[in-house]
Amino acid sequence: MLSQYAFIGIFAVIAFALPVIGLVLSWLIRPKKSNPAKTTTYECGMETIGDTWVQFKAQYYLYALIFVVFDVEAIFVFPWAVAYNKLGLYALVEMALFIAILLGGLLYAWRKKALEWH
Amino acid sequence: MDYLRNFFVNLARSWTAWIGGFLPDWGVNLVNYLVVGIILVLMPVIATLTLTWMERKVIGRIQNRIGPNRVGPWGIFQAFADAVKMLIKEDIVPSGADKPVFNLAPILIAGAAALLWAVVPFGRGMIGQNLNIGALYVVAVGSITTIAVIMAGWSSNNKFALLGAFRVVAQLLSYEIPMVLSIATVVLVTGTMRMGDIVERQVAPFIVVLPVAFITYLLAAAAETGRAPFDLLEADSEIVAGYFVEYSGLKFGWFYIAEYGNLFAIAAITTTLFLGGWRGPFVSVAPALGPFYFVIKSVAVIFVLMWIRGTWPRFRIDQMLAFAWKVLVPASLANLLWSAIVLQIGRQPEQLGPTIVQMILLLVGNVAILAVTGLLLGRAARRYAAQHGWAGA
Numbered sequence: 232m233l234s235q236y237a238f239i240g241i242f243a244v245i246a247f248a249l250p251v252i253g254l255v256l257s258w259l260i261r262p263k264k265s266n267p268a269k270t271t272t273y274e275c276g277m278e279t280i281g282d283t284w285v286q287f288k289a290q291y292y293l294y295a296l297i298f299v300v301f302d303v304e305a306i307f308v309f310p311w312a313v314a315y316n317k318l319g320l321y322a323l324v325e326m327a328l329f330i331a332i333l334l335g336g337l338l339y340a341w342r343k344k345a346l347e348w349h
Numbered sequence: 350m351d352y353l354r355n356f357f358v359n360l361a362r363s364w365t366a367w368i369g370g371f372l373p374d375w376g377v378n379l380v381n382y383l384v385v386g387i388i389l390v391l392m393p394v395i396a397t398l399t400l401t402w403m404e405r406k407v408i409g410r411i412q413n414r415i416g417p418n419r420v421g422p423w424g425i426f427q428a429f430a431d432a433v434k435m436l437i438k439e440d441i442v443p444s445g446a447d448k449p450v451f452n453l454a455p456i457l458i459a460g461a462a463a464l465l466w467a468v469v470p471f472g473r474g475m476i477g478q479n480l481n482i483g484a485l486y487v488v489a490v491g492s493i494t495t496i497a498v499i500m501a502g503w504s505s506n507n508k509f510a511l512l513g514a515f516r517v518v519a520q521l522l523s524y525e526i527p528m529v530l531s532i533a534t535v536v537l538v539t540g541t542m543r544m545g546d547i548v549e550r551q552v553a554p555f556i557v558v559l560p561v562a563f564i565t566y567l568l569a570a571a572a573e574t575g576r577a578p579f580d581l582l583e584a585d586s587e588i589v590a591g592y593f594v595e596y597s598g599l600k601f602g603w604f605y606i607a608e609y610g611n612l613f614a615i616a617a618i619t620t621t622l623f624l625g626g627w628r629g630p631f632v633s634v635a636p637a638l639g640p641f642y643f644v645i646k647s648v649a650v651i652f653v654l655m656w657i658r659g660t661w662p663r664f665r666i667d668q669m670l671a672f673a674w675k676v677l678v679p680a681s682l683a684n685l686l687w688s689a690i691v692l693q694i695g696r697q698p699e700q701l702g703p704t705i706v707q708m709i710l711l712l713v714g715n716v717a718i719l720a721v722t723g724l725l726l727g728r729a730a731r732r733y734a735a736q737h738g739w740a741g742a
Contacts, residue, residue: 235478238382239467242477245386246463250456250603253436257599262439270444272507273594284503284511291519294670298522301678305529308685309485312537315692316700323689330682337678346674348667 293345297337304333356637358474389466389477393459393610398428400609403648404655411659435602443506443595450504455596455603458497462610464490469617470545472627472639483544484532487618488525491573494611495521501604502592513591516666521573523670527677528569531562534685535622537692538703538711548626550702555623558708561684561715561722563623565677567650570615572673574608576654578661579669616650617643624650680722687714 307329315322340346352359361381369377402417402425409416417424442451467477468486480486495517502514536542538559539550556563572579593604620626624646627639664672691710692703703711 234378235480237378238386238478239480241379241382242386242389242467243460243464245383245390247456247460249390249463250459253599253603254452254456257436257440261437261598264439265441267444269441272443272445274508287511287515291515294519294523297674298526301526302529305488305526305533308530308533309536309542312533313540313542315537315689316540316696319696320693323693326689327686330686334679334682337674341675346671348670 290348293340297340297345300333300336304329354635354637357472357640358636385477390463392466392613393462393606396613397606397609398432400613400651401428401431401605403651407652407655408659411656432602435599435605438598440598440600441595445506446595447504447506450500451595452600454497454501454504455600455607457500458494458607459603459610461490461493461497462607462614464493465611465614465618468544469614470548470621470626471643473545473549473632473636475627475640476545479543479545482542484536484542484547484622487544488529488532491611492521492525494573494607497607498592501596505592505595507595509594510592513594517575517592519666519670520575520579523673524569524572524579524677527565527673527681528573530678530681530685531559531566531569532622534559534562534681534688537685537688540700540702544621548621548628551625551628552702553708554625554628558703558711559623559684559688559715560712561680561718563619564719565681565684566623567619567653569673569677570619571654571657572669574611574615576612576658578657578663580658580663612651612654613647616647616654619650620646676722676726680718683718684715687711687718 308326311318311322311326365377365381368380372380405427406416406423417427420426420430442448465487468480468483470476470479498517498521499514502510502512502517505511535547535555538555539547541547541550568579593601596604620643626646627643629638629642632639632642688711691707691714694707694710695704
């Protein structure tokens with residue numbers, strides 16, 4: 232059990248080391264002749280107007296909020312699914328209620344047009 | 350001959366026995382972990398070198414072109430030429446960029462693409478680690494990509510990149526829910542999260558038992574990897590390349606490698622969950638055939654994804670998010686509930702995988718869900734057409 236996660240740990244170190252090694256290798260052999268014109272922000276040949284970090288659509292927040300609800304649900308669903316065979320009818324009723332409540336929330340968001348693009 | 354039948358596992362055994370001769374136990378484990386780790390970490394790179402060529406050829410043929418044919422026979426060395434180009438290209442960091450975040454993003458995304466491979470079962474006993482939370486690990490590691498993409502888009506100091514990053518947040522978050530729910534359905538039916546055991550318990554490939562989960566997973570996975578028709582996060586014709594527009598050289602290369610590594614990983618996980626993984630004819634006699642079946646099935650899935658990319662136009666972002674929340678989420682929730690109801694019939698606490706009766710009932714329910722979804726979609730499309738005065742649909 233612990234040795235399984237030891238493998239994941241070692242694997243993660245190798246996985247993140249590989250791109251670093253690649254970038255170092257590339258840093259050694261690539262040309263480095265930067266100038267101000269090269270480092271300007273790319274915008275199809277024109278100068279950018281104003282600040283980049285602008286306000287953005289509030290719609291994105293609504294999706295994030297609905298996502299949080301359903302992602303938390305997913306955390307409950309996985310252990311339930313693994314243990315389902317041992318739990319019996321009670322688990323079915325329990326999860327059906329849970330999903331019904333969530334579906335109620337989704338339906339509410341739907342009727343309130345939170346899923347439309349304004 | 351007996352050695353060849355289970356060649357890969359026997360090779361691993363001989364190797365372990367050989368280094369066990371002069372290393373202590375923990376040393377053997379460490380060396381084995383390192384060797385397996387390095388092989389698995391290279392999978393995204395291998396995927397990029399082969400799949401970019403395949404993609405160009407397939408898309409080329411779909412669009413009535415020939416595709417790459419200059420570098421090497423049938424252009425198979427095109428990807429290697431591109432790799433060398435990326436390695437020796439000058440690296441440009443735009444002025445005003447948030448430098449540490451800008452440099453960290455490609456490392457994070459490439460590492461995340463490699464991490465997925467730790468739980469992919471290539472054959473019986475051929476898996477990095479048969480983790481007891483394998484399916485959840487796939488979901489968890491997959492969402493690192495989202496963070497890396499936001500980091501790249503935010504730090505570039507470019508409006509195209511930032512717009513791309515916003516789209517990524519909305520799209521990846523929305524499509525993660527149906528993906529997680531369809532994986533949960535498979536976990537429910539098999540009763541395990543170990544990727545190796547999911548394959549062992551798939552008496553019939555789940556594509557014919559749970560077609561709704563399969564279709565949902567494939568669509569959501571295509572969206573998660575940002576493949577057309579869900580490629581709004583890159584959308585060359587709208588926001589040039591989205592979140593990695595300011596990257597050049599190998600930093601861009603790592604984004605590219607992560608994209609194709611993710612494509613291959615998604616295909617491998619689809620194969621594991623729905624196509625029976627390494628199962629196939631004669632595998633019980635010669636387990637060494639397993640990895641070949643696995644790769645053939647994965648490449649078939651990749652081909653289907655490329656085919657979709659070559660034939661369908663891009664969605665608009667509101668259509669896309671509406672499709673996730675209004676179609677895929679309800680359908681996969683219904684599928685999850687139906688699976689839970691069916692598994693109550695003739696339930697045995699020590700059961701490994703579904704029985705035949707259960708599988709038939711699952712299929713009936715899935716076909717019903719598909720039919721209802723299709724009918725409702727058709728009605729919605731006709732209503733939309735009537736409102737907007739379209740002749741077709």
